Amino acid sequence: EGADAARVVVGALQRAQQVLHGAEAELGDLDAIAGDGDHGRGMCRGIDAAVEAADEALAAGADAPSVLRRAADRWADRAGGTSGALWGVGLLALADHLPADAPLTGAHVAEGLHAARDEVCAVGGARVGDKTLVDALDPALEALLAAHGGGAAAADAWRAAVRAARDGAEATKDITARRGRSRVLGDKSLGVADPGATSLALLLAEVGAALGV
């Protein structure tokens, strides 16, 4: 039923909020090495605003796509920074694939992540290898699609996606940034994981259980 999917979305956002607050300092430290140090704070501002908006929408009886759209808008509005704008764009695209009046399934999430990857790449202009959050998002999506295509159980498919996101974030250590703020600092980012890829991988790993797909 639709109300269930809406509640699942709010639960997943609440879990994301806990995770991001727990990682705020670490993400800020990563961003301080070759960026401006605000990634942890920005993600916390974004998710706090998103949870607030989602709670309001749920209380007003909104369905799952509407709940996530309101959360995405508020995130982009309040987070500030490049990552805030891109998280807003990505979550809006994901929202279009959530069921309005059916239970949430792994297929909804996979289709939604597919749209999110496409929109984030179109809007941000980054490609795999540019040392951005796309380096975690793209391999996660490809692993998820491959696992679904191969008939894997939903939990196994998600595990494969999480592994790919972590590996992708880890591999950004070996890249010099070409996009976003840290590109101007060039080699300073070498040996350090991209903050946006790191937070994205962390969120996929921790939010999967809350989605229950």
Ligand code: ADP
């Ligand atoms: P800002 O760089 O505006 O301070 P944040 O610190 O919150 O914003 O986010 C930085 C992260 O945003 C980077 O680590 C990178 O992952 C991501 N990012 C920056 N530019 C792009 C882009 N064009 N496409 C995708 N991700 C990007």
Ligand code: MG
């Ligand atoms: Mg920053």
Ligand code: MG
């Ligand atoms: Mg900034």
